[in-house]
Amino acid sequence: MRNFYMLDIDLSSGKSEKIDVTALFNRYIGGTGVATALLDEFAPETDAYDAAAPIIFAIGPLSSIVPVATKTVAMFKSPLTGNMGESHAGGRLAMAMCGAGYHVIRIRGKSEFPCVIEIDGNTVRFNSASSLRGMSALAVERILRDHYKSDYKRSIVRTGPAGERLSPIAAATVDSSRHFGRLGLGGVLGSKNVKALVVSGGNYWKIENPAFNAYYNKLYQAVVNSDQMKKYHDLGTPINVVPLSKINGLPTRNFSQGYFEGAEGISGEAFAEKHLSQQTACAHCQCGCIHMATLRESFDQEEHMYKTFKVSYDHELIFAWGSNLSIGNSEDVLRLLYYVEKQGWDAISMGVILAWSVEAFQRGYLTTAHTDGIVLNFGDAQTFLKVLERISNRHNEFYSDLEKGSVYCGEKYGGKDFAIAFGKNEAPGYMTGLHAYLGYGTGVRHSHLDSAGYSIDQKKINSTKTDSDWTKDMYKESVWRMALNSLVICLFARNIYTPEIVSEGLKIVGMEQFDNAALAKVARVIHAMKIRQKMNFGFRFSDLYLPARLEKAVTTSGHVTVEQFAEQVRVYQQLAEEDMKLLDSE
Numbered sequence: 001m002r003n004f005y006m007l008d009i010d011l012s013s014g015k016s017e018k019i020d021v022t023a024l025f026n027r028y029i030g031g032t033g034v035a036t037a038l039l040d041e042f043a044p045e046t047d048a049y050d051a052a053a054p055i056i057f058a059i060g061p062l063s064s065i066v067p068v069a070t071k072t073v074a075m076f077k078s079p080l081t082g083n084m085g086e087s088h089a090g091g092r093l094a095m096a097m098c099g100a101g102y103h104v105i106r107i108r109g110k111s112e113f114p115c116v117i118e119i120d121g122n123t124v125r126f127n128s129a130s131s132l133r134g135m136s137a138l139a140v141e142r143i144l145r146d147h148y149k150s151d152y153k154r155s156i157v158r159t160g161p162a163g164e165r166l167s168p169i170a171a172a173t174v175d176s177s178r179h180f181g182r183l184g185l186g187g188v189l190g191s192k193n194v195k196a197l198v199v200s201g202g203n204y205w206k207i208e209n210p211a212f213n214a215y216y217n218k219l220y221q222a223v224v225n226s227d228q229m230k231k232y233h234d235l236g237t238p239i240n241v242v243p244l245s246k247i248n249g250l251p252t253r254n255f256s257q258g259y260f261e262g263a264e265g266i267s268g269e270a271f272a273e274k275h276l277s278q279q280t281a282c283a284h285c286q287c288g289c290i291h292m293a294t295l296r297e298s299f300d301q302e303e304h305m306y307k308t309f310k311v312s313y314d315h316e317l318i319f320a321w322g323s324n325l326s327i328g329n330s331e332d333v334l335r336l337l338y339y340v341e342k343q344g345w346d347a348i349s350m351g352v353i354l355a356w357s358v359e360a361f362q363r364g365y366l367t368t369a370h371t372d373g374i375v376l377n378f379g380d381a382q383t384f385l386k387v388l389e390r391i392s393n394r395h396n397e398f399y400s401d402l403e404k405g406s407v408y409c410g411e412k413y414g415g416k417d418f419a420i421a422f423g424k425n426e427a428p429g430y431m432t433g434l435h436a437y438l439g440y441g442t443g444v445r446h447s448h449l450d451s452a453g454y455s456i457d458q459k460k461i462n463s464t465k466t467d468s469d470w471t472k473d474m475y476k477e478s479v480w481r482m483a484l485n486s487l488v489i490c491l492f493a494r495n496i497y498t499p500e501i502v503s504e505g506l507k508i509v510g511m512e513q514f515d516n517a518a519l520a521k522v523a524r525v526i527h528a529m530k531i532r533q534k535m536n537f538g539f540r541f542s543d544l545y546l547p548a549r550l551e552k553a554v555t556t557s558g559h560v561t562v563e564q565f566a567e568q569v570r571v572y573q574q575l576a577e578e579d580m581k582l583l584d585s586e
Helices: 022-028 031-039 093-100 137-147 185-191 212-224 227-234 237-246 268-274 315-321 330-343 347-362 381-392 397-404 406-413 434-442 453-459 467-487 499-508 516-536 548-552 562-585
Strands: 005-010 015-020 055-058 072-077 084-089 104-108 115-120 123-128 155-158 172-174 178-180 194-200 276-280 290-300 305-313
Touching (some): 031 084, 055 185, 084 172, 084 185, 084 516, 185 194, 330 381, 467 562, 499 516, 516 562
Antiparallel strands (some): 172 178
């Protein structure tokens, strides 16, 4: 029987402890299930930036063992929403945690000095990061990779200047180009005086079950021969840009429409032809969906001297810094993304916030008195760079406020009806209709990756099924994702990891209790736990609303009304409340 361990770090005392958490894994699989149970121990009224607020990194029992089990869950209280925060990232972190001998790392307290937490197997050190203060997320990775030597692959999680400023939309960057992007983990790390986390080790678990090789090969063949996975490898998620625009599903000019006339210029094809320089993969993934673009910038025009940068791109980044800001030039998009990468912001939130600010300026809620002379227009990439610079140096009260989210700004300056956020979290890049919006609002992970609502919107065209029937389908799929997020696999492979495949894999690693029926039940339990936890933090279904702007915009599946949205929230709530009864028997 395999044992699972948590590294429990107390920054205030400078101590750490190895704790056996096998019982939690046997009950909740791992990943999001175990992290949810651990976060449940935290007093929900505590501020997100309080020293007592924990950060929990968790992986699953198949992490670093089978194909595409590459992700790590980060769970914390979000400074952006005040509610439960959950973000997932790839890279090498899951492999490094597994090598270090830990399936969970919990960080509490606050360091007396800016620090780098170094975890090398059983050794934990708290090293000064004073020399790294103010450095970009990109520079920190280069410096630490040269400084920290190990016999094993390392993973480096760090914050940029946004995290040091305690920005509620600060991300934590992982390795070369992956991110715990959503909901402000970077700010929480900054509040604890943590600049970076470096993880490595060689304590890998030896698998002796003779059935493993055949199981691994079956999954490997499924991944490499999957048409869906091939799509992610070839053009990647940017393949969605033009098709979504054609069906009115690509958010454009602050979600005012779903069609972008400049979509061809920022399409996956355009990025591949003009900029693609490298395709990489997370550790133990055969897909290679990470697309890196080359950006050349002149630093001496007279001498024709250039610097070359690599910038990762995907659909969400292209929507947030392309169509939604009405920018149709791929080089402009990359230039903006590079600045975002250095600061360490969540690219989705910052892009959507800027789109709100342009519309607020054009409608008169904001003036040049707020912007200190800058005129905001859609499509003006050069001005957006100036805005980002002013946000990063906190030029004035208005620019400081922009880091606090579109809802905060909408409530303070006016224009909340076109602040496109659900539960205070800025919306992602799918404008397909009712069920996409419903997923953004009700999701227990606060992301479009909570469910396939945007896919359902496309399926229901010309369908005779009712909205409520589609909501039930979406809910069922959302619940199953709790099992996948507890493994923790990349959801690009969600159609490969069927209940039968998952159960077979868990049996091989000694977790025979998770047959198909048990998997279905534990997925429902975890989902219900997360709903309860959200409610403990203050979430109420009755508080969810459809931003008024979205009622006026045509989507892939037509117009969406406030009444439709409210009705399906009620349907979803009823399903959730029924499942929450399971918790009484836990």
